[in-house]
Each structure stands twice: as C-alpha cells, then as structure tokens.
Amino acid sequence: MIEIQNLVKIYESGKQKVKGVQDVSLTINDGEIFGIVGYSGAGKSTLLRCINMLEWPTSGNVKIDGVDLTSLSRQELRRARQKIGMIFQHFHLVRSKTVFDNVAFALKAAGKSKQEIRNKVDDLLEMVGLQDKRDAYPSQLSGGQKQRVGIARALANDPNVLLCDEATSALDPGTTRQILLLLKKINQELGITIVLITHEMGVVKEICDRIAVMQDGKIIECGEVYELFARPEEPLTRSFIDSVLQLELPEHLVKNRRGTLVRLQYRGEAASDTVISDMLQSFRVKGNIIHGKIEYIQNKPLGILVLELIGDESEVKRAIDFMHERTGGLEVIEHAA
Numbered sequence: 001m002i003e004i005q006n007l008v009k010i011y012e013s014g015k016q017k018v019k020g021v022q023d024v025s026l027t028i029n030d031g032e033i034f035g036i037v038g039y040s041g042a043g044k045s046t047l048l049r050c051i052n053m054l055e056w057p058t059s060g061n062v063k064i065d066g067v068d069l070t071s072l073s074r075q076e077l078r079r080a081r082q083k084i085g086m087i088f089q090h091f092h093l094v095r096s097k098t099v100f101d102n103v104a105f106a107l108k109a110a111g112k113s114k115q116e117i118r119n120k121v122d123d124l125l126e127m128v129g130l131q132d133k134r135d136a137y138p139s140q141l142s143g144g145q146k147q148r149v150g151i152a153r154a155l156a157n158d159p160n161v162l163l164c165d166e167a168t169s170a171l172d173p174g175t176t177r178q179i180l181l182l183l184k185k186i187n188q189e190l191g192i193t194i195v196l197i198t199h200e201m202g203v204v205k206e207i208c209d210r211i212a213v214m215q216d217g218k219i220i221e222c223g224e225v226y227e228l229f230a231r232p233e234e235p236l237t238r239s240f241i242d243s244v245l246q247l248e249l250p251e252h253l254v255k256n257r258r259g260t261l262v263r264l265q266y267r268g269e270a271a272s273d274t275v276i277s278d279m280l281q282s283f284r285v286k287g288n289i290i291h292g293k294i295e296y297i298q299n300k301p302l303g304i305l306v307l308e309l310i311g312d313e314s315e316v317k318r319a320i321d322f323m324h325e326r327t328g329g330l331e332v333i334e335h336a337a
C-alpha cells in the first residue's frame with residue numbers, strides 16, 4: 001500500500017517559491033491501477049516523483065508497505081527504489097545499448113549472475129512481446145516498441161509498484177491502446193500496483209480502477225473511475241469526462257431547441273430501466289431524443305441521453321424531478337428561452 005500524508009513540495013529558485021504539490025494525502029491500494037489526472041502544471045509529475053523520492057518532499061510522508069521513505073538513509077532508499085519501477089513519456093533508453101543490455105542494466109547493477117540476467121531478460125522480453133528485437137538498438141524501434149523496452153527494464157527487479165509518467169503521451173492511439181493493454185496484463189498477472197499520470201481521460205477510462213484529479217497542486221476529487229464518470233462533482237472533472245465521452249451538442253441543436261434540454265445519465269443497473277417511457281406516460285410532456293450513447297466503463301454500462309422536453313413548464317419540471325429520482329444523474333443543460 002502507498003500512503004501519502006500531507007505531502008508538500010515547494011520549488012525554490014532564487015526568491016521565487018513555486019508550489020508543486022500542496023498538502024496532498026492519498027492512499028493507493030495494493031494491486032490497484034491508480035490514475036492521476038490534471039492539466040499541465042497541476043502537479044502530477046511532482047507528486048509521482050515524490051513517490052519514489054526522485055523529488056524530495058518539502059514536508060509530509062510517503063509510506064510504502066508501512067515504510068516511510070522520507071526516513072530512510074541513502075542506501076536504504078536505493079534498495080527501496082529497486083521495488084519501484086518507473087517508465088517515462090520519452091522512454092529514456094540508452095541509445096548505445098541493445099534492447100537486451102537496456103533491460104539487463106538494472107540486473108547487472110543489482111549484482112545478478114550472467115545466467116540469471118539472461119534468463120530474466122529473456123522472460124521479460126517475452127512478456128512485453130519483443131523477443132525478436134533482443135539485439136536491436138533503440139533507433140531501430142518504433143515508439144511503442146521503445147516503451148515496451150522501458151516497461152521490461154522497469155520490471156527487471158520485480159517491483160511491487162510501477163510508476164508511469166505520461167507513458168503513452170508520445171504514442172499514436174493504436175499503440176497507446178496496446179501499451180495500456182500490456183500494463184493491464186502486468187497488473188493482473190504480476191499483481192503490480194500501477195500509478196499513472198496522464199492528461200488523457202481516455203487512458204483512465206481504459207484501465208484505471210480509481211483516479212485523483214489534480215489542480216494547482218491539490219487533489220480536488222478522488223474516487224472510483226465509474227463513480228466519477230457517472231457523477232463528477234467538480235467542474236474540472238466534468239470537463240475531462242466530457243472530453244472523452246464526446247458529449248458536446250452541435251450548436252444548431254442547442255439554438256433551435258423548442259423545449260428544455262436535459263442530460264440524463266443512467267448508472268449500472270438503471271441503464272436498462274424504463275425511466276423514459278414511464279416519464280412520458282406519467283406526465284403531459286413530449287420527449288425528443290437529441291443525443292444518446294451507452295459507454296462501458298470497467299465493464300459497467302453508463303447510459304447518457306440528451307432529451308428535449310416540450311410541454312407546460314410545471315409539467316416539464318415534474319417530469320425532470322421524476323427522472324432525477326429514478327436515475328440520480330440528471331442535468332438540465334439549457335432552459336428554453
């Protein structure tokens with residue numbers, strides 16, 4: 001388990017002080033894939049780099065499996081870090097070394113025998129699907145292949161935790177998906193806890209169990225991915241979610257509406273419910289479906305519909321209250337003029 005308590009990181013350059021992370025407390029459970037989301041400058045990298053002490057916190061603690069990393073000696077910290085792998089946006093491979101040697105590097109440093117190194121590297125390359133690139137150099141690899149080498153290298157010392165710093169941001173969508181599937185496989189087969197930072201909600205939707213949303217060095221919202229998608233509380237979280245759900249309505253639809261537009265979100269079990277037909281039968285309103293989709297997040301359906309309700313104002317209001325009660329997730333987007 002990773003426990004972050006009241007973490008603060010302030011960068012000082014000359015007389016200027018920049019707050020990288022402001023009083024963050026967070027618990028990440030064993031075996032979880034935990035996402036940290038936020039715009040550029042929100043403090044994601046700083047927080048991630050404090051987890052393995054690449055950045056030393058100004059105050060606060062980081063405990064991994066009960067051990068407070070801020071209290072360790074340099075040597076103890078070096079040993080603790082072997083159990084925390086890390087991968088990077090730009091891979092950070094050694095250009096003059098082959099794929100094999102890039103992965104073997106950490107094992108040599110840990111004093112493993114030649115035979116052990118050969119077996120381990122071969123196993124890792126098989127895991128990431130790069131056996132045939134064993135003797136290639138980084139310049140001969142695609143971006144996705146380079147990240148696979150980065151992942152194999154990060155797993156060399158059998159870490160319990162894998163930190164991913166924008167690991168897919170330099171990759172095209174197809175390759176991103178393959179790398180995310182690989183991370184999921186590693187999480188499931190090896191039981192490794194994964195903490196990833198990203199500004200792409202699509203990445204979160206694909207593989208994370210829980211997420212924290214960061215703004216100005218603070219966590220403004222944290223929870224299970226499905227719950228956050230179904231019921232975000234903060235406007236920033238909502239805008240991240242909307243970006244991936246592609247819910248923007250064409251302007252002419254909003255302009256030419258005749259009634260009240262409402263966005264309806266059905267959660268899990270309610271997704272197949274008959275809430276709309278019940279509403280239309282119970283109230284004197286007409287309903288047009290303007291936009292609709294069902295998203296599957298962590299294999300659970302999240303239904304999203306935009307309805308135009310036309311009718312007497314008080315009847316529309318009663319219809320909205322009814323749907324609110326039945327679904328728990330309803331938003332009035334725009335009132336008719």
Ligand SMILES: Nc1ncnc2c1ncn2[C@@H]1O[C@H](COP(=O)(O)OP(=O)(O)OP(=O)(O)O)[C@@H](O)[C@H]1O
Nearest residue numbers: 011018019020038039040041042043044045046047
């Ligand atoms: N080494 C540093 N020295 C001074 N200020 C820094 C340093 N690293 C980060 N900062 C500042 O700390 C704040 C948080 O930066 P950080 O890189 O953690 O954000 P981020 O969310 O990861 O953004 P990005 O996605 O652009 O990397 C920013 O204001 C940034 O300018």
